[in-house]
Amino acid sequence: AQKVTQAQTEISVVEKEDVTLDCVYETRDTTYYLFWYKQPPSGELVFLIRRNSFDEQNEISGRYSWNFQKSTSSFNFTITASQVVDSAVYFCALSGPSLKTSYDKVIFGPGTSLSVIP
Amino acid sequence: ETGVTQSPTHLIKTRGQQVTLRCSSQSGHNTVSWYQQALGQGPQFIFQYYREEENGRGNFPPRFSGLQFPNYSSELNVNALELDDSALYLCASSLAEASGYTDTQYFGPGTRLTVL
Numbered sequence: 001a002q003k004v005t006q007a008q009t010e011i012s013v014v015e016k017e018d019v020t021l022d023c024v025y026e027t028r029d030t031t032y033y034l035f036w037y038k039q040p041p042s043g044e045l046v047f048l049i050r051r052n053s054f055d056e057q058n059e060i061s062g063r064y065s066w067n068f069q070k071s072t073s074s075f076n077f078t079i080t081a082s083q084v085v086d087s088a089v090y091f092c093a094l095s096g097p098s099l100k101t102s103y104d105k106v107i108f109g110p111g112t113s114l115s116v117i118p
Numbered sequence: 119e120t121g122v123t124q125s126p127t128h129l130i131k132t133r134g135q136q137v138t139l140r141c142s143s144q145s146g147h148n149t150v151s152w153y154q155q156a157l158g159q160g161p162q163f164i165f166q167y168y169r170e171e172e173n174g175r176g177n178f179p180p181r182f183s184g185l186q187f188p189n190y191s192s193e194l195n196v197n198a199l200e201l202d203d204s205a206l207y208l209c210a211s212s213l214a215e216a217s218g219y220t221d222t223q224y225f226g227p228g229t230r231l232t233v234l
Contacts, residue, residue, distance in 0.1 A: 004160075043228045043230070105163040109160055110159060111159075
């Protein structure tokens with residue numbers, strides 16, 4: 001079964017601090033995709049990053065970076081120098097391989113609510 | 119913005135009624151997925167449509183049904199509404215290629231359904 005766990009329910013940081021959001025996943029698939037989405041108060045889910053299971057290279061994109069470790073089934077997400085506009089609920093998500101006989105559903109974690117205080 | 123639109127924005131219904139929610143996919147996308155997000159929870163997969171056919175379904179009863187049209191837009195229909203159906207309903211579009219590869223799902227702003 002596929003499952004995504006985000007142990008941090010709520011996090012508060014002061015502006016300009018760095019913050020890391022934790023994500024642990026479970027899957028039996030050898031090929032899978034991991035995502036981070038952001039949901040501001042407006043409600044729309046905003047796609048941030050996508051990683052496939054064969055690419056453990058960690059990257060930095062602007063103020064965002066992520067740490068993917070298959071050995072611990074973790075896909076953590078870091079925001080550097082946080083800003084008030086980063087305040088939102090962040091979802092880690094998992095999807096299986098996209099095969100012709102399968103379908104591509106995304107399994108979401110429960111979310112972490114991030115508050116950045118000015 | 120993703121280019122995925124949903125209507126209406128908000129809707130209030132009473133228990134037992136029926137509701138239809140609409141979604142227009144992003145240009146170039148051929149797959150639409152629907153999700154239900156209860157307050158304070160992550161989105162839950164309802165079903166996915168690809169080439170006008172249901173291509174997978176989550177743990178939702180048959181009173182949740184859908185359609186996909188030739189222009190890839192989609193409808194979600196819910197019959198015999200229950201109080202627990204109150205939620206944000208999100209539509210996501212993506213591109214599925216003949217090879218089986220499916221790109222990232224991009225979400226619309228959602229429809230907030232309240233059942234009284």
